[in-house]
Amino acid sequence: MPSKMKKRILGLALGSLMIGGLTLGLASPTVQAKSKEEPKNQTYYQIKKTHKMQWGVKGDTKLMGLMDIKTGKLQGFDIDMAKEITKRVDPKAKPVFTQITSGTRIPMLLNGNIDAIIATMSITPEREEVVDFSKPYFKAGQAILVKKDSKIKSIKDLNHSNMKILAVQGSNSLQNAKKYAPKAKGSALQDYATALTALQSGQGDALTTDSSILYGMAVDNKDTKVVGGNFTDDPYGVAMAKNDPKLRHAINHAIDDIKADGTYDRLAKKWFSDVPGMSWKEVAE
Amino acid sequence: MWSLFTSHASDFLTGFGWTILSSVIALIGATILGLGFALLQIVPNRAANIAGKIYIEIVRNIPLLVITMFFYVVVAKVFHLNGFVSGTIGLTLYSSAFIAETIRAGINSVDTGQYEGARSNGLTWWEAMRYVVLPQAIKLVIPPLGNQFVNLIKNSSILAFVAGMDLMYQANMISQTTFDTFGPYIIVAIFYLMLTMPLSYYMRYLENKLEN
Numbered sequence: 001m002p003s004k005m006k007k008r009i010l011g012l013a014l015g016s017l018m019i020g021g022l023t024l025g026l027a028s029p030t031v032q033a034k035s036k037e038e039p040k041n042q043t044y045y046q047i048k049k050t051h052k053m054q055w056g057v058k059g060d061t062k063l064m065g066l067m068d069i070k071t072g073k074l075q076g077f078d079i080d081m082a083k084e085i086t087k088r089v090d091p092k093a094k095p096v097f098t099q100i101t102s103g104t105r106i107p108m109l110l111n112g113n114i115d116a117i118i119a120t121m122s123i124t125p126e127r128e129e130v131v132d133f134s135k136p137y138f139k140a141g142q143a144i145l146v147k148k149d150s151k152i153k154s155i156k157d158l159n160h161s162n163m164k165i166l167a168v169q170g171s172n173s174l175q176n177a178k179k180y181a182p183k184a185k186g187s188a189l190q191d192y193a194t195a196l197t198a199l200q201s202g203q204g205d206a207l208t209t210d211s212s213i214l215y216g217m218a219v220d221n222k223d224t225k226v227v228g229g230n231f232t233d234d235p236y237g238v239a240m241a242k243n244d245p246k247l248r249h250a251i252n253h254a255i256d257d258i259k260a261d262g263t264y265d266r267l268a269k270k271w272f273s274d275v276p277g278m279s280w281k282e283v284a285e
Numbered sequence: 286m287w288s289l290f291t292s293h294a295s296d297f298l299t300g301f302g303w304t305i306l307s308s309v310i311a312l313i314g315a316t317i318l319g320l321g322f323a324l325l326q327i328v329p330n331r332a333a334n335i336a337g338k339i340y341i342e343i344v345r346n347i348p349l350l351v352i353t354m355f356f357y358v359v360v361a362k363v364f365h366l367n368g369f370v371s372g373t374i375g376l377t378l379y380s381s382a383f384i385a386e387t388i389r390a391g392i393n394s395v396d397t398g399q400y401e402g403a404r405s406n407g408l409t410w411w412e413a414m415r416y417v418v419l420p421q422a423i424k425l426v427i428p429p430l431g432n433q434f435v436n437l438i439k440n441s442s443i444l445a446f447v448a449g450m451d452l453m454y455q456a457n458m459i460s461q462t463t464f465d466t467f468g469p470y471i472i473v474a475i476f477y478l479m480l481t482m483p484l485s486y487y488m489r490y491l492e493n494k495l496e497n
Contacts, residue, residue: 169458172462175462187368188448188454189446194354201362202365203367203368
């Protein structure tokens with residue numbers, strides 16, 4: 001084994017150990033301890049002072065936030081949005097990206113490791129109790145993916161007893177879809193790859209889950225398309241720690257500005273114009 | 286636990302029904318196929334022996350999940366097979382290879398003198414098998430065959446992977462909606478025991494009866 005490769009593997013191993021340690025450390029009760037006595041707008045002034053804006057982003061979601069294995073760079077709609085927002089919050093600031101997962105993002109934000117989260121995060125009442133959200137920046141929700149030659153145009157077309165909806169075990173997407181198509185049969189499979197293969201083999205008429213995941217599937221699998229838009233409404237927002245109205249205001253202002261000056265349309269077009277069966281205009285909230 | 290069962294009784298019973306149906310179909314199919322392939326391996330015809338050997342070695346050495354997924358996603362592109370049908374076919378083929386080997390071992394362990402004596406008395410190959418060798422072989426294969434049948438019922442949980450509506454699938458679904466990861470699997474384990482325990486006891490009873 002060449003020594004360079006050895007070094008890289010060692011580096012990887014160390015890196016994953018450190019990440020592991022970090023996540024463990026974050027689970028500690030210090031998360032809760034951060035409270036009222038702290039000065040207001042701390043994060044906002046910090047950004048203005050250091051000219052660094054630390055973002056928590058996804059690294060495994062195609063089109064939204066994906067780590068390019070070849071270049072080691074993060075790419076996606078969320079990443080581009082973060083860059084644009086940073087520019088508008090503080091023109092001198094540089095965005096710094098930290099990869100997070102759905103499980104670690106809120107603890108890392110509350111602990112101060114990151115300043116804001118832009119990572120396919122739906123605005124929900126439960127989350128709003130712990131963090132502050134910006135205004136919605138992406139119109140997300142649950143949608144359906146069908147085969148390219150399918151006659152199905154929306155979830156309503158699935159409401160027949162001879163229709164079968166595919167989904168993945170461990171999420172409530174099948175139950176959600178059944179509310180709109182109660183007569184359809186449902187099959188829950190082990191993971192997204194199996195569910196997609198099952199759809200391609202004709203084991204079901206449609207596959208349902210979050211639209212942003214379906215968009216990624218449709219781009220990679222040209223024999224499928226997303227139809228009918230979202231039938232649930234769970235828009236994504238930027239999350240930040242509470243007690244920082246200045247930052248929230250600045251981010252909201254930035255989102256408005258990005259939409260007004262045409263940057264938003266440019267980014268939406270860049271990432272979503274290739275998705276079969278979807279108009280990139282659909283994502284604007 | 287009891288309230289979990291009563292509130293999802295219809296799901297559990299549906300799953301139980303599909304598991305029984307799949308097991309019964311696979312049990313009959315695999316026994317017939319298994320006997321066929323066992324005979325194919327011992328008929329005095331070299332080509333047939335090789336064909337039987339190839340089938341058994343291939344099917345026996347591929348994981349059941351792979352065989353099932355093959356029918357669910359590959360074959361389904363040509364003939365439409367739903368999850369239940371592909372799972373049951375996978376289970377039948379997979380079990381048939383093991384049953385064939387069990388039966389072949391049983392036939393081989395009957396003393397060759399029995400076969401030679403039958404042939405020298407003017408019986409054809411088939412008559413010698415039918416009236417002399419197989420009746421003795423059956424007694425020998427009952428215990429290992431019972432094991433294969435119990436394995437087959439347990440392996441029917443493969444249906445859960447292809448949305449075959451069986452007990453295991455229902456347990457997955459119930460544990461995800463109730464967030465109870467313990468109760469549903471315990472209930473399902475009891476259902477499986479209700480199928481496999483009587484079968485084990487019946488096989489043991491048959492074994493004793495044939496011995497005396």
